[in-house]
Amino acid sequence: MLAENDLRSRMQKLVAEILEIDAGTVSATSRLREDLGMDSLGSLELLSSISEELNIHLDIDDAMGIVTFADACSFVEDAMHRQSGGDARA
Amino acid sequence: MLAPDTSTAGASAAERELLVAEVRRFAGRHVDGNAIERAGRVPDEVVAGLRDLGAFGIALPAEHGGSGLGVGDACAVVEELARWDRSVATMVGLHSGLGTRGIVSLARPDVAAAWLPRLASGECIGAFAATEACAGSDLMAMRTTARFEGDEIVLDGEKSYVTNGRFAGCYTVVARTGARGHALVLVPRGTPGVAIGPEEHKLGIRASSTVTLSFTNVRVPASHLLGSAEGGLDEAYAVLSWGRTVLASGCVGTMQAALDATAQHVATRRQFRRTLGEFPAVRTRVAGMAAMLFAARAVTREAAEAIDRGAPSDHPSMVAKIFASDRTFEVCDAAVQLHGALGVLEDVGVARLLRDCRVTRIFEGANDVLLLRIAAARLTKREAAPRVGTASSHADGCDAVGALLDAAADVLRTRYGAAVVAKQGVLLHLGRAEVAHAAAVASARAAGTRDSDADLADLAVRRLLGEARAELDALAGCIDVDRISARVAERLYGAPPKDRPQAFARPEERP
Numbered sequence: 001m002l003a004e005n006d007l008r009s010r011m012q013k014l015v016a017e018i019l020e021i022d023a024g025t026v027s028a029t030s031r032l033r034e035d036l037g038m039d040s041l042g043s044l045e046l047l048s049s050i051s052e053e054l055n056i057h058l059d060i061d062d063a064m065g066i067v068t069f070a071d072a073c074s075f076v077e078d079a080m081h082r083q084s085g086g087d088a089r090a
Numbered sequence: 091m092l093a094p095d096t097s098t099a100g101a102s103a104a105e106r107e108l109l110v111a112e113v114r115r116f117a118g119r120h121v122d123g124n125a126i127e128r129a130g131r132v133p134d135e136v137v138a139g140l141r142d143l144g145a146f147g148i149a150l151p152a153e154h155g156g157s158g159l160g161v162g163d164a165c166a167v168v169e170e171l172a173r174w175d176r177s178v179a180t181m182v183g184l185h186s187g188l189g190t191r192g193i194v195s196l197a198r199p200d201v202a203a204a205w206l207p208r209l210a211s212g213e214c215i216g217a218f219a220a221t222e223a224c225a226g227s228d229l230m231a232m233r234t235t236a237r238f239e240g241d242e243i244v245l246d247g248e249k250s251y252v253t254n255g256r257f258a259g260c261y262t263v264v265a266r267t268g269a270r271g272h273a274l275v276l277v278p279r280g281t282p283g284v285a286i287g288p289e290e291h292k293l294g295i296r297a298s299s300t301v302t303l304s305f306t307n308v309r310v311p312a313s314h315l316l317g318s319a320e321g322g323l324d325e326a327y328a329v330l331s332w333g334r335t336v337l338a339s340g341c342v343g344t345m346q347a348a349l350d351a352t353a354q355h356v357a358t359r360r361q362f363r364r365t366l367g368e369f370p371a372v373r374t375r376v377a378g379m380a381a382m383l384f385a386a387r388a389v390t391r392e393a394a395e396a397i398d399r400g401a402p403s404d405h406p407s408m409v410a411k412i413f414a415s416d417r418t419f420e421v422c423d424a425a426v427q428l429h430g431a432l433g434v435l436e437d438v439g440v441a442r443l444l445r446d447c448r449v450t451r452i453f454e455g456a457n458d459v460l461l462l463r464i465a466a467a468r469l470t471k472r473e474a475a476p477r478v479g480t481a482s483s484h485a486d487g488c489d490a491v492g493a494l495l496d497a498a499a500d501v502l503r504t505r506y507g508a509a510v511v512a513k514q515g516v517l518l519h520l521g522r523a524e525v526a527h528a529a530a531v532a533s534a535r536a537a538g539t540r541d542s543d544a545d546l547a548d549l550a551v552r553r554l555l556g557e558a559r560a561e562l563d564a565l566a567g568c569i570d571v572d573r574i575s576a577r578v579a580e581r582l583y584g585a586p587p588k589d590r591p592q593a594f595a596r597p598e599e600r601p
């Protein structure tokens with residue numbers, strides 16, 4: 001399992017990579033839409049990359065309620081907890 | 091003037107027929123597609139005639155000198171013009187859609203009052219500038235900036251492929267206003283610092299103006315901001331619903347021209363002691379062309395009606411644009427084929443139709459990218475595929491395929507979760523199935539309307555449902571195809587580092 005901080009910094013890097021912005025500009029309270037310019041599909045793109053990178057299954061329906069970067073991190077953490085001992089590999 | 095000066099949202103069917111008949115009379119006398127292409131520009135007399143007809147003001151508000159009609163009426167005019175020449179139709183269509191909608195819906199009242207009367211009369215023609223050399227499908231990559239300095243907006247950057255750019259009186263420019271914000275800004279022609287590049291030489295619509303515009307320290311009053319200072323991309327996408335629907339109507343006009351020319355040709359050209367039209371294979375092909383025209387008209391009308399009644403129009407306008415532009419190319423290709431060698435001779439005219447329609451699968455959103463968006467929306471929105479909803483002999487067939495589409499989306503959601511967005515092969519099949527199904531549903535609904543033809547609807551629905559089913563079948567084997575394709579691509583040009591669905595990081599979707 002990834003430590004919580006590792007996961008957050010990996011996600012921060014991924015967001016920065018996808019949006020071609022500086023990772024430092026992504027904070028816990030950054031709103032994916034208003035602050036980072038991602039629409040609902042953009043958020044999904046982020047989760048899709050994370051799901052491939054961490055080899056975990058992220059549910060599409062639950063993902064639609066994510067508002068902030070911190071929400072996204074918690075969502076991924078929850079999914080990892082649920083799948084830990086299963087096929088989640090970091 | 092083409093239409094009564096009314097502020098209602100649309101002309102009645104009879105008024106629309108009169109309007110189209112008047113455009114037809116004018117175009118029949120003055121619009122010669124081959125001559126216009128050879129000249130490489132739309133003649134001044136044609137532009138003047140269109141002004142006299144009121145063609146530039148159809149969908150502009152009556153209080154600003156327009157006819158106050160709806161997008162459906164603008165589409166009817168553009169469809170008719172496209173039967174005669176696609177460059178002329180593109181000039182009017184771009185003006186009626188992207189060139190003026192931002193001003194109609196977002197300009198401050200004083201700016202609207204200053205510009206809309208001139209745009210409605212056609213004294214001033216509109217243009218829209220979003221694309222840049224490095225920002226086509228990926229508009230977020232644009233570099234042109236708009237800075238707010240006191241009571242001015244200062245623009246710097248360069249826009250590519252601006253339709254109507256050579257002669258437009260004003261441009262709606264999309265520019266970056268900060269790290270992630272964008273704005274639409276109205277820039278008048280002749281503002282110091284605006285430079286117009288040379289005309290591009292193109293495969294088709296050669297008389298349509300396509301230029302690069304560059305902006306160097308261009309200053310316009312702050313009042314020229316259209317809409318918000320940050321949400322310009324959302325606003326641009328809303329304007330695009332109009333643009334795509336009008337573009338689809340131009341495709342319908344081109345299809346009609348290709349069908350008319352082909353029907354006439356196969357009825358007279360003799361081989362093997364018979365007219366071509368007597369051969370069953372030819373009959374089937376021509377009837378298929380007519381059926382696709384019927385379906386394209388039906389989806390385009392549904393998109394226009396959605397806009398005119400203020401319903402969500404992003405999805406129907408994308409469906410109409412993809413379907414009409416793809417099928418126009420198919421129908422024009424069939425027209426060239428059935429004309430034989432004559433089909434490739436420029437003076438005959440069908441070769442021009444084929445060349446002219448090719449770009450419609452690229453501009454106002456490349457079809458492949460729009461298909462991916464449609465599929466991703468189906469997977470994320472959890473809405474059922476549309477059902478016919480009226481009494482129709484096709485309802486059961488359409489609704490059964492709709493249910494298959496819903497089931498396929500459920501399976502994909504369960505199997506891949508959020509990772510499905512990266513599976514573009516899967517998404518393309520799903521998107522194509524969705525578009526074919528939506529066109530079948532629109533055709534089934536249109537089957538009962540006044541000017542419909544039951545046989546055409548029948549042919550269209552049968553074929554489109556078959557196509558939708560085939561796309562859904564192909565989904566199953568598509569992950570293997572993706573994997574093999576990735577290996578082939580790697581040998582051809584080196585594989586991209588990661589399968590990332592870059593098309594989707596766009597703020598165009600309103601919750």
Ligand SMILES: Cc1cc2nc3c(=O)[nH]c(=O)nc-3n(C[C@H](O)[C@H](O)[C@H](O)COP(=O)(O)OP(=O)(O)OC[C@H]3O[C@@H](n4cnc5c(N)ncnc54)[C@H](O)[C@@H]3O)c2cc1C
Nearest residue numbers: 218219220221226227251252253453454455456458592593
């Ligand atoms: C004649 C003409 C007139 C035009 N008029 C205007 C105008 O008035 N105003 C304006 O702003 N623009 C205009 N355009 C620009 C037009 O809107 C763009 O060409 C269009 O948006 C596509 O961008 P692109 O050409 O950069 O193609 P690219 O973005 O380079 O895409 C090329 C191809 O790559 C593939 N592709 C791209 N992204 C993805 C992805 N994420 N996933 C999978 N496949 C992908 C698709 O097959 C696509 O067709 C015009 C263009 C032409 C040719």
